[in-house]
Amino acid sequence: MPNFQELGLNPRLIEAVEALGFKDPMPVQAEVIPSLIEQPSDLVGLAQTGTGKTAAFGLPVLHHINPELQKTQALVLCPTRELCLQISKDLRSYARFIPGVKVSAVYGGASIELQIKQLNEGPQIIVATPGRLNDMIRRKKVDFSRVQWLVLDEADEMLDMGFQEEVDTILEHTPEEKHTLLFSATMPEEVERILAKYMTNPVVKTVGKRNTGTANVKHIYYLVQAKDRYAALKRIADFNPRIYAIIFCRTRIETQEIADSLIRDGYNADSLHGDLSQAARDNVMNRFRNQTLQMLVATDVAARGLDVNDLTHVINYNLPDDSEVYIHRSGRTGRADKTGTCISIINLKEKFKIRQIEKKINREFGKAKIPTGVQVCEKQLFHHIDRMENVAIDVEIESFLPVIYRKLEWMDREEIIKRFVSLEFNRFLEYYRDARDLNVEDDNKPLREPREGRDRKSERRSDDGQFTRLFVSIGRKDKVLPPQIIGLINEVTRSREIKIGRIDIMDNYSFVDVDSKSVGRIMKAFENETSNPRGIRVERASEREFAPADRKRRSNPGKEKSFRPEGKSFRSENKSFRSEGKPFRNKPEQDSPWKKPERKGGPGKNKKNK
Known part of the structure; x- marks a missing residue:
């Protein structure tokens, strides 16, 4: 493999790379950089997360930038503000020895006036999220007439997250003659079909097998009852005292609830999701990067752009429905030639998803047992002793030793050891005394996967085809009627072609029958x-399990609001519906699905990050 000096880069870029401590290019960089320098063209770069994609497109783009021309010459689009900030920071680092090169970050959640001021200074490179950049286009604050390079980073997520219209609008304002680069960790088939719209005869550079997880990651799953998921998470954390992990949840609400529970139980944790302000997000990410936090509970979208190389674990509190999302999650550990573990906490109904992911990544999962209380205590004890053996002794402690010796002279060696261990260890012994087994046994027989990954128990027949019943977390108390729920589905999916059947509205939530093909x-x-x-x-x-009160209400259909449009497709003239002039509210359920931990508090209580 060539070194950076042999890639044909500008000497000042090589100087910056060496100053950053990079010695040899990573595989994706060795493949992409010479190609873009020798013969610039449209290019697709496929490589796993953490393999150096930013340098792979950033260095050749900077190589071709004209520092004397104060016009935007390169545009980098990415799905989240965290990734936007990370890329702009990296590009500035690469360009540190090239006078005159300016990189501007344009993203939501920050002062638009400050960003407009930076754009007026004529940056050669703009790194942006689609929403805020479209705002700048409408305000006529950007000029793309001299753009020669367009980079779509994390393109699969950007298009899949609903940014296709925004990306189309941005592309309409860029010159036809330009080089388009697409970099991604995964490339599902539906995105490949979209590539033809943006690129012309692209060169494809694939590093490693497509759509597979990194070879440095061990994949395991724990099988538990759904109600024991949080207790299992705590036990996994206690069994790994040096854990440094991202815990992935499905929604912002779930993310905050799990983080709050961990913090309440004394663990070094915090949350990262879309409801946080930019200042709060920056604070959380900085603490996590500095390893002040041991566990970060996050949604998939919020974790995009979080560049951390030393994660020991990725934990799927809930498995994603899309195997591609699992691949991206697992790729956050096992970076830079280090090993990592991707853990999934599942129940029996979810076991078929493990089989689907195994086929996708061509790797077999290991089934592990949730540690018993005795095993956790033993692991913590050895960790405590290891810390004592490896602690650095400050010479200043010498002056205090005579007093310490006199204070402890009445105890023999065995007594001192017992008291030393008990001081740190008693809380684990107390918490895990008589701890129950959280593992669920199965017959280990291969599970027959539901057709197209569906749960057939939730399907029902209709004259117009097959329908699946969905739970929606809004109900009567949110003052919604069937038309509002139909409008909500139309708005969020950006489609008015989804067939909707029976709608049952409860006090705090609703049940909706939808075309089974549209469930995913x-x-x-x-x-x-x-x-x-x-x-x-x-x-x-x-x-979901109905609470007793729900079952009682369902036994009396006269008190339910039920709507049956007989499987017809509904179109709404408005994108969203409102009831009595008020927007929908997502109120907590009366019977929350989150169970309290086995005992109040936990072994992590007052646990410090040593």
Whole structure:
């Protein structure tokens, strides 16, 4: 493999790369950089997360930039503000020895006036999120007439998250003669079909196998009852004292609830999701990068752009519906030739998803047992002793030793050891005394996967085809009627062609029958924080247990609001519906699905990050 000096880069870029401590290019960089320098063209770069894609497109783009021309010559689009900030920071680092090169970051959640001021200074490179950049276009604050390079980073997510219209608008304002580069960790088939719209005869550079997880990651799953998911998470954390992990949840509400529970139980954790202000997000990410936090509970969208190389674990509190999302999650550990572990906490109904992911990544999952209380205590004890053996002794402590010796002279060696261990260890012994087994046993027989990954218990027949019943977390108390729910689905999915059947509205939530072929699309759309900013939850109805009060209400259909449009397709003239002039509210359910931990507090209580 060539070194950076042999790639043909500008000497000043090589100087910057060496100053950053880079010695040899990573595989994707060695493949892409010479190609773009020798013969610039449209290019698709496929490589796993953490393999150096930013330098792969950033260095050749900077190589071709004219520092004397104070016009935008390169535009980088990415799906989230975190990734936008990370890319702009990296590009500035690469250009540190090239006078006159300016990089401007344009993203939502920050002062637009300050960003307009930076754009007026004539940056040669703009790194932007689609929404805020379209705002700048409408305000006529950007000039793309001299753009020669367009980079779509994390393009699969950007297009899949509903940014296609915004990207189309931006492309309409860029010159036809330009080089378009697309970089991504995964490339699902539906995105490949879209490439023809943006690129002309692109060169494809693939590093590693497509749509597979990194070879440095061990994939395991734990099988538990759904109600024991949080207790299992705590036990996994306690069994790995040096854990440094991202815990992925489906929604912002779930993310905040899990983080709050971990913090309450004394763990070094915090949350990262779309409801946080930019200042709060920056604070959380800085603490996590500095390893002040051991566990970060995040949504997939919010974690985009979080560049951390030393993660020991990725934990799927809930498995994603899309195997591509799992691949991207797992790729956040095992970076830079280090090993990592991707853990999934599942129940029996979700086991078929493991089989689907195994086929996708061509790797076999290991089934692990949730540690017993005795095993956790033993692991923590050895960790405590290891810390004692490896602690650095400050010479200043010598002056205090005579007093310490006199204070402890009445105890023999065994007594001192017992008291030393008990001081740190008693809380684990107390918490895990008589701890129950959280593992669920199965017959280990291969599960027959539901057709197209569906849960057949939630399907029902209709004269017009097959329907699946979905749970929606709004109800009577949110003052919604069937037309509003139909409008909500139309708005979030950006489609008015989805067939909708029976609608039952309860006090705090509703049940909706939808065309089974559209279930995956609907659930994915509602998991997207951009298209579903109110955080309304949608789940398969069979995955929820009715509370006794709910069953009682359902036994008396006269008190339910029920609507049966007989499987017809509904179109709404408005994109969204409002009831009595008020927007939908996502109120908590009366019977929350989150169970309290086995005991109040936990072994992590007052645990410090040593």
